[in-house]
Amino acid sequence: MEREELSETQKELIRDSWQAVSQDQLHHGMVLFTRLFELEPDLVLLFQYNSTHFTEAQECLSSTEFMEHIRKVMTVIDTAVSSLDSLQSLTEYLTNLGRKHRAVGVKLESFSTVGESLLFALETGLGDAFTPDTREAWSQLYSSVVRSMSRGWFKDSQEQ
Numbered sequence: 001m002e003r004e005e006l007s008e009t010q011k012e013l014i015r016d017s018w019q020a021v022s023q024d025q026l027h028h029g030m031v032l033f034t035r036l037f038e039l040e041p042d043l044v045l046l047f048q049y050n051s052t053h054f055t056e057a058q059e060c061l062s063s064t065e066f067m068e069h070i071r072k073v074m075t076v077i078d079t080a081v082s083s084l085d086s087l088q089s090l091t092e093y094l095t096n097l098g099r100k101h102r103a104v105g106v107k108l109e110s111f112s113t114v115g116e117s118l119l120f121a122l123e124t125g126l127g128d129a130f131t132p133d134t135r136e137a138w139s140q141l142y143s144s145v146v147r148s149m150s151r152g153w154f155k156d157s158q159e160q
């Protein structure tokens, strides 16, 4: 989390832009995952709740359990935005979260597509307010989050 420290200006851009979209997190999360499934349709197959297996993005996107996953994702982002001054405090949690995603079959490379989809959702929600500087700040924050999660694929992977 130490590399590429966010500047104070970047933190402000992230906080201001997140405030503008965070009233309706579920909606923006839906835009994010709709985009993600367009770019990588096979990711739908990884979401299995009880005996339900989804084959189509639309089925997945309209399930209650998946809605909860969207809430979980948005809560992690919300926590990261609230912790911009102490992102290293999230490292352990995020490493663990990475490990869980590895366990359910997510490939680390897919997190690049998630990043692209996050930027798409922010751009859709913010319009012109999503300036190149704001995009760059979000891109750096997301990279930090993924750097910590990626430890779950490599570090102590025999644990658990």
Ligand code: HEM
Residues within 6 Å of the ligand: 043, 046, 047, 048, 065, 066, 068, 069, 072, 073, 074, 076, 077, 097, 100, 101, 104, 106, 110, 111, 114
């Ligand atoms: C490639 C994209 C992703 C896939 C395929 C995926 C898949 C899953 C699956 C199958 C679960 C377990 C079932 C569930 O809790 O709904 C899960 C849990 C979870 N996911 Fe994801 N996920 C993705 C991206 C993300 C991202 C970007 C975040 C946040 C940054 C995230 C946060 C969580 C959290 C907080 C949980 C609950 C973990 C727990 O039970 O402790 N996921 N994910």
